[in-house]
Structure formats: structure tokens, C-alpha cells
Amino acid sequence: MMTTSAQSVTLGAEKPKDTQNEEQKKLMSLYKNVEAVTNIPWYILAAIDQYERNVRHSRNDIPKAEGLIEIYIKPEVWTGPLNPNKEDKNPTSIGLFGGIGEDGDGDDLADPNNDMDVLYSFAHYLESYGTDLENLKIGLWDYYQRDKSVGLILGHMKLYKKYGHLKLDKHAFPVPLNHNYSYKNTWGDARGWGGRRIHEGTDIFANYGVPVRATCFGVIEMKGWNKFGGWRIGIRDIDNTYHYFAHLNGFADGLAVGQVVEPGQLIGSVGSSGYGPPGTSGKFPPHLHYGLYKDNGRTEWSFDPYPHLRAWERADRNR
């Protein structure tokens, strides 16, 4: 994984709760409206929009969205590759040049800054592949040409479909507060277990067998052995953040890659696995190594989990 620890990241609520709830209500009604006319399920539209929202918020080469829908369609794709007018909003000429831009709100304009137009156009593009999951995947791959992007969208889709709403930003501290544990801010320290470079994460020291819990709503993306991390698990949340748990003693029963988990759900227990072939343990004191990584549609980088852990610990205490 690439790492540039200088980049800072906000997790979850960047806006006041009321504004967020209001926006999520409006978004849901946009998704449902477009589902009604294209037969593309709302949770797929929501997943694409959310993937693009995350990408847009972590890059500065894509213009800020004017509306609520954040799917960015490049001018040459919107207006058609051979269209001499890259600002064309005429649905007829766009159609002639093979652009995907269409009029979704009935004002006779195909406007890439209009929420309904963007969502409808993208849904209509996907619909041309078919509305079953296999064909939708092909449509997504043709559009993004990157397995990782399609994988992230499918993960978001699972979460939205399972929970039926857009609000999935709840977090939990990875260790139950009634157990003994300790941790401090070691971000960037030269020492530490789990890597040879700077220490990319927070070590939470606790006894063998202390429960380790999911910190977010997410999808298990990786589970297994790594020479340094030992038994470890990776969970991808709806904000495209990857939550990494290493040196585990073992995993909770039945956990599998692709499975959806919730904040507070048991995923394993604290151990000291790692630094050798599978099963190696006891080369350092038992602790949970917890890391956070972000993906911006091109690369991945790690950021400091410590302030987030402090906030989740506080929230758990107040619950």
C-alpha cells in the first residue's frame, strides 16, 4: 500500500447532523425516482454515487459537485467523444455524437450539473447492459475500467441493500470498554510491530482473548495470514475507509470475505500473531494493531487512527 501520512482525513460527519439527514432524504428520493423509470435498483445508484462522492472528496483534479449527486461524468463522455462542443446540453446532438448525457428532469436540457440529469443518464447507460447484477457489473467495468472501483461499488451496494437506508456512519471502539486495555498516540514512531517503515496505526495493548469488534458498518475485504500482521482482517466502510486489524489470536466463527459487519460486532480476539510462518505467536506482547487506509480511486494511503479511536471510545462510554 502507498502511504503519505501527511494527508489528513475526516471520518463521518463533516456536516451538522440535521443537514446530513436532510440531504440523505433528498438523495434517497432522487435514487427512488430514477429507479422507477430505469429499473436500476436505488441501492446500486446510491453505491455509485457514494463511491464517486468519496473519490471526489479526496482528489483536487475533479471539480466540486454543484448538486447533491456527485457522479462525475467527463465532458467528452457526457457530450460524446467526437462532439466539437464540450459544453453541449442539447440531448439530440449529444445523442448523435454518442454521449451519455440525457435530460432527466424534463427541461429539454442535458445538464451535467443537474442532479436528475446526471443520475438518470448514468442509470440509463447501465440499463443498456441489462438490469441483473452480472450485466450491471459489466457496465460498471466498462465505465470505470478498474476492478477496485467496481469492487468498492459492489461493497457499498451490499450495505445499502441490507440496511435499506443511507445512514451508515456509526462507529464503535474495537475493544469492549469493560476490559483492560491501553493505547497511546504512536503515529509515525520508528519502532512498532507490524511494519518495517514508520508505525502506521495504533497499538491497543490488552490480554490474550480480549474481544475485538468491528469499528464500522462495512464489508470484510480481506481475512487471513500475513508474515508481519499475523492473523488479520480488513473491513471496508461506506466512506471508502479500510479498517485493518492485525496480530489477532483468532477470528469469530463463520466470518468470511464479502460478509457485511456492523459496529460492535465480534470479529476476533487480541493476540500476538505474526513475524513468522502461519501460526507464529508470542514474539511480542499481545496487542491489537489497528490501522486506517483511504482509497481515492487511484491509490491508497494510511492515516492516523488515534483521534478517531479516542472519539469512538468516548461515544461508546456515553451510550
Ligand SMILES: [Zn+2]
Ligand atoms: Zn502496531
